[in-house]
Structure formats: structure tokens, C-alpha cells
Amino acid sequence: MNFEIDNVDLKFGSKDILSGIYLKAEEGKITGILGPNGSGKSSLLKIFFGSLQPQNKLIRINSKPVLKPLYTSGLVKYLPQHSLIPGNLKIKKAFDFYKIGWKEFLDHFPKFEKYASANMHQLSGGEKRVAEIYLSLKSPAKLLLMDEPFSHVAPLYLEQLTAIIRSEKSGKAIVMTDHMYRHITELADDLYLIKNGCSRKIQHLKELEEYHYLNPGTL
Numbered sequence: 001m002n003f004e005i006d007n008v009d010l011k012f013g014s015k016d017i018l019s020g021i022y023l024k025a026e027e028g029k030i031t032g033i034l035g036p037n038g039s040g041k042s043s044l045l046k047i048f049f050g051s052l053q054p055q056n057k058l059i060r061i062n063s064k065p066v067l068k069p070l071y072t073s074g075l076v077k078y079l080p081q082h083s084l085i086p087g088n089l090k091i092k093k094a095f096d097f098y099k100i101g102w103k104e105f106l107d108h109f110p111k112f113e114k115y116a117s118a119n120m121h122q123l124s125g126g127e128k129r130v131a132e133i134y135l136s137l138k139s140p141a142k143l144l145l146m147d148e149p150f151s152h153v154a155p156l157y158l159e160q161l162t163a164i165i166r167s168e169k170s171g172k173a174i175v176m177t178d179h180m181y182r183h184i185t186e187l188a189d190d191l192y193l194i195k196n197g198c199s200r201k202i203q204h205l206k207e208l209e210e211y212h213y214l215n216p217g218t219l
């Protein structure tokens, strides 16, 4: 299955944010989006999901236009930049709600055993993010949109999560953006840079320096 978003024009008031953006996400691949602060990455994910209405856009699934918001299709899961799960919900309830096995989660992350009867707000920011990323990855969605998944996550958990991401990608199209660009460049099969309102498909990492996303000599 493949998902395309095309001709995205977004303005807030008189400010142009995105102009003629194109991005393709394919099943079995991780599509990375990089871009400076305020370049419109979160907005693009919201538009893809269907929760933000731009001035113009076209979404296609397997080359066929889709006019209804994608979230109504049941095919897409969106991990927002900020919290996904309410703080007053018990973590085990969240796993029940998503129909994801708590025991299987503990096999990966045994340190969470102590939170078996805790509310989400009792977890640290990074721990909460680990649980949210895991729930998103294990969801049956065909398109997974992840907005800055790695913020606040410590290196050991990051290693485990990237292994799970690699093992889950075969049946999904995963789109992710993060300022921890090395994680994105290592994971991504396809990479886009959003800058000055435009999207560019990156073929060689050196282009990230040429387009002034990274300082010369960073790579």
C-alpha cells in the first residue's frame, strides 16, 4: 500500500507555510522528514492525518484520490508531538484500549513492571513517550505518522525502540520527523527536507548541508 500527499498549500493568515508539498509513504518503508523549526513538519503530518485543513491538498492511496479525512479510514495512526494518552488513564488501561499486550511490552521493557497500576502522569516524560511509541508501532494501522517520537527518550530505550521500528515496518508505511536527525537518517528508507515551504527528496545526505539544514562539515 502507498500513501501520497500532493499539492499541499498551507497559509496561516497571510503567512505561507507550505507550498506545493509532495511526499510519498510506502508500505515496508520508513519515510523521514527533516526541516528547521517552524518549517511546517507537524502541520504536514496533521494535514496527512486529516485534523488540519489546508488551503489545498490531494491525498492518494495506491494512486486513487481520497477525499475524506484519512483518520476516518481506520488506516492511519498519528503520534502527536505532545501527549497521546491522557495523564489520568492507567497505563494498563491504555494497553487494553489499544488491544496491545501489556505482558509483551514488559518482555521488551521490564522496568515498566513497577507501573502496572500507575496512571500515565506517574511516568517520567521519556517513559511516557516509550509507552506511546510502542502503542503506536503495535497498532494495526497501515500508515503511521510520528511527530518527534524520540524527544526525551534515553539512549538505551532508543536503541530498543529503533529495533522495534525496524521489525514493525514490513506491514506499514511509517512517516517520522524529529530534530534528532541522525536517528532519522539512519532509519529512513526515503528522506524529505522541508524548507522555505517546499519539500525536496534527499538522495544523498550531503544535500542536507548543501540546502543549509546542517552546517558544512557536520556529516
Ligand SMILES: Nc1ncnc2c1ncn2[C@@H]1O[C@H](COP(=O)(O)OP(=O)(O)OP(=O)(O)O)[C@@H](O)[C@H]1O
Residues within 6 Å of the ligand: 012, 017, 035, 036, 037, 038, 039, 040, 041, 042, 043, 044
Ligand atoms: N494554529 C496555528 N495558527 C497559526 N500559526 C500556526 C499554527 N500552527 C502552526 N503555526 C505556524 O506554522 C509554522 C509551522 O509550524 P509547525 O509546528 O508545523 O512547524 P514544525 O516544522 O513542526 O516546527 P518544530 O520543528 O519547531 O516543531 C510556524 O511558523 C508556526 O508558528
